[in-house]
Structures are given as C-alpha cells and as structure tokens.
Amino acid sequence: MPKCKAKLNILLSMIALFSSAAHAQTNAPTPSAKKQEAQNVARVPDFSGSWAVTGGAPSWDPSDPRGTKPEGLPMTPWAVERFKAARPPFGANGTFEAVNDPVQKYCDPPGITRLYNYPWNFALIQTPRVVYILYEFTGLWRPIALDREHPKNPDSTWLGDSIGRYESDTFVIDTIGFNDKTWIDQVGHPHSDALHLVERFRRLDHETLELSVTFDDPKAYTKPFTGKRVFKLSFAPLEETVCSLSEMQSFDDEVMKTTTQTPRK
Secondary structure (H helix, E strand, O other): OHHHHHHHHHHHHHHHHHHHHHHHHHHOOOHHHHHHHHHHHHOOOOOOEEEEEOOOOOOOOOOOOOOOOHHHOOEOHHHHHHHHHOOOOOOOOOOOOOOOOHHHHHOOOOOHHHHOOOOOOEEEEEOOOEEEEEEOHHHOEEEEEOOOOOOOOOOOEOOOEEEEEEEOOEEEEEEEOEOOOOOOOOOOOOOOOOOEEEEEEEEEEOOEEEEEEEEEOOOOEOOOEEEEEEEEEEOOOOOOOOOOHHHHHHHHHHHHHHHHOOOOO
C-alpha cells in the first residue's frame, strides 16, 4: 500500500509538472509572435523632430499655390459667396483695409491646413497610442489617436477629431468634426462643417518631410482636391508665439492704418 501511494504521488507530480510546462508554453509568446511584434515596431517610420516651412505658398490650390488666381478652386455657390466676402491680408485679394481675417481680427485659431502656411515650425511627437503635433504659431497642439475610430457624432471644433495610422513609410491622418469658422489658407478660401481632411506625411530623406493634404468638402467644393507642402528638419526650439488681441491692435495701429490711411498734414 505505501508503494502504491508513492507511485501515485510521483504520477500526480509528473502530471502537474507537464501541465505547468504546457500552460507556460501556451501563454508565452512564440518566437514567430516575437518576430512579428519586432517587425511591427520596425515598420513605424520616424517623423519626430521640429520641421520648418520652406518657401511661401499661401494657397492650397495645386495649380495656383501662390494664390494669384484664387477663384480657380472648384467652389460651390455657398463657398464663392463666403470667399468674395473675405478680406485677407495675403494673396491676390490681399488688403490692409477693413481686414476681416478671423486670425488677425479676433485671434481665432487658424485651422489645421492654414497653420502649415505660416513661417513657424511645428513638431511631431510619436507614442504608441497617440501622435502629437505641436504648432509654434499660436501654441496650438493636436492629438492624433492611433487606437480608435471617429465617434459617430463628433463635436464641431476648431481642429476637428483626428485619428491616424501608418501605411508603410507614410503617416496618414484622417480628420472630421470641424466648425466652419476658419479658412483653409491665407487667401480666404472657406470650408464648411462637412470638411473631411486626409493628411499624408512622408519623409523623403532625413532632412525633408512631405505633406500631402486632400480636401473633401461637398458643401464648399464640387470635387476633392489635393495640395502638397515640403518641410525641412530644424534644430531651432519651438518658442512662444501667442496670438494676443493687444498685439494685433498695435499691429493694426502701427502698420495697417499707417499703410492704408492718408497721412495728416
């Protein structure tokens, strides 16, 4: 009887040992899974750093980036009416008289695509779940979520709701949920709350970042269009660039009015 009991204990111990080994093997990542995880990490392209605007291109019109023919975009009647009412300080219709640029007049946020028209840097910070874009001009920042979809009914905001994904060497940002209070560029092209933006960042080389933006806004434009920008890697730190109504008023008094009004005798 003692011998049988001893044999039974040995058998139970062996069963427990093999069960533990099998459980550990089942839960532990296989070599192929580890390899796949490493490949996924390796596939994430590096866009980190500070990027500087190169050249001046006030319009996103692919056939007229200088904004010399701002009526060229395929605007709907609604957009044409809003565009004609705009009095921007830039482009073919640029003026310092009765400017109604919401940035110049109220320090409103410029909007996503217009931020790329200003000669201030921006930086990308990549994390596993969120990519942040920090804009030097007016100190704005955007979170681009990598782990969720758009909400069914997003709130209308200045910068919209952005989600992102990596496609090979490209970082794709999909944004909806805008209000209609900003211009898409410096020359006064409007957009509606139906705007759908797709931004594609691609690093051409270590020093050069290309951005392709597709605008899809059926209320404002009869068909989608795509414009591009190129940025250069910069080692200059982002500095404080706050939009202040008091500073804008000083600019209006010291620059705009002295330029547009006849000097007193």
